[in-house]
Amino acid sequence: MRKDIWFLIVNPTSGSFSGKRKWRKIATEFEAQELLFDFEFTTKPQHEYELVIEALEKGYRKFVSVGGDGTLHHIVNGLMEQKLVPQQELKVAVIPLGTGNDWVKTYKIPKNIKKAVAIIKAEYSVLQDIGHISLLNSEKKVFFNNVAGLGFDGYVVKRNERLKFLGAVSFLVSTVLSLASYKSTEFSIKAIEKQFTTKSLLTIVGVCQFSGGGMQLTKDVHPADGLFDVSVAKHFTLWKLLVNVVRLFNGSITNHPLVETFKTNEVTIETSAPNVFIQADGELIGTGGFTANILPKALVFVVLK
Numbered sequence: 001m002r003k004d005i006w007f008l009i010v011n012p013t014s015g016s017f018s019g020k021r022k023w024r025k026i027a028t029e030f031e032a033q034e035l036l037f038d039f040e041f042t043t044k045p046q047h048e049y050e051l052v053i054e055a056l057e058k059g060y061r062k063f064v065s066v067g068g069d070g071t072l073h074h075i076v077n078g079l080m081e082q083k084l085v086p087q088q089e090l091k092v093a094v095i096p097l098g099t100g101n102d103w104v105k106t107y108k109i110p111k112n113i114k115k116a117v118a119i120i121k122a123e124y125s126v127l128q129d130i131g132h133i134s135l136l137n138s139e140k141k142v143f144f145n146n147v148a149g150l151g152f153d154g155y156v157v158k159r160n161e162r163l164k165f166l167g168a169v170s171f172l173v174s175t176v177l178s179l180a181s182y183k184s185t186e187f188s189i190k191a192i193e194k195q196f197t198t199k200s201l202l203t204i205v206g207v208c209q210f211s212g213g214g215m216q217l218t219k220d221v222h223p224a225d226g227l228f229d230v231s232v233a234k235h236f237t238l239w240k241l242l243v244n245v246v247r248l249f250n251g252s253i254t255n256h257p258l259v260e261t262f263k264t265n266e267v268t269i270e271t272s273a274p275n276v277f278i279q280a281d282g283e284l285i286g287t288g289g290f291t292a293n294i295l296p297k298a299l300v301f302v303v304l305k
């Protein structure tokens with residue numbers, strides 16, 4: 001029965017082509033740990049959607065994302081969008097091969113292939129919330145499993161597209177380079193719990209804890225509490241940001257007086273500035289404002305116990 005066989009979707013370009021380089025080792029490890037699997041390589045951006053649908057039609061129900069946060073994001077979107085199989089019957093695991101690998105950090109899934117495969121073998125599963133974004137200036141809707149944001153972090157993702165060859169430090173380099181040129185814009189934040197308008201560097205809406213290659217910009221994260229952790233970074237000057245770079249990575253930035261945090265299950269962020277980038281799980285999804293709703297405990301993930 002294909003429903004018991006893991007279907008691996010392998011992005012050979014993830015992590016500066018680590019997907020391609022490490023594939024043999026991964027397949028050998030699945031065989032060594034006696035896991036039944038089939039696989040398919042992606043051949044173009046966003047190919048994950050098509051592969052998910054084809055695999056579901058063939059009867060697969062258990063998926064492994066072999067790649068980075070973008071690969072996982074597109075697999076999750078395929079699984080959440082499709083109407084062939086109820087989401088409760090599906091499972092998603094990850095072999096992290098990307099540049100940032102931010103989603104796996106919340107669950108402490110290691111990059112070591114043997115250990116990551118052992119986690120899949122153990123198959124310890126948790127239900128996790130999934131975010132659903134509706135763009136305000138188009139009909140586009142996108143799911144996200146980790147963190148979405150508007151403003152500076154979207155700008156960093158845009159800049160990082162050209163710097164990924166630097167590997168894990170690319171996000172830090174992009175952040176520092178972006179600091180000099182980015183201008184804060186006015187955002188209106190609307191949730192039942194809070195409404196305000198402020199000049200903001202960025203606004204982050206998180207299900208999980210890490211983004212931007214290890215930054216911790218959300219507070220008291222619980223991936224299955226049915227709530228987003230929203231952080232609004234107000235008007236940071238270049239100097240204030242530089243002084244606080246370490247706090248971006250250790251999470252204490254969320255206690256800074258210029259950062260407002262709150263929890264909610266729905267938030268709308270509006271901006272009148274034309275080219276404010278939106279990122280979801282490190283993928284650029286558009287510009288302008290959005291509404292984000294949380295879908296509580298919407299998908300099962302295989303994680304470290």
Ligand SMILES: Nc1ncnc2c1ncn2[C@@H]1O[C@H](COP(=O)(O)OP(=O)(O)OP(=O)(O)O)[C@@H](O)[C@H]1O
Nearest residue numbers: 015042043044046067068069070071098099100101
């Ligand atoms: N065969 C392919 N050729 C080009 N792009 C691809 C291919 N397969 C998938 N993609 C796209 O590559 C993008 C980046 O992939 P991914 O995020 O997994 O790697 P990464 O950027 O190195 O890692 P991270 O997001 O963790 O930093 C995704 O948008 C994905 O859709």
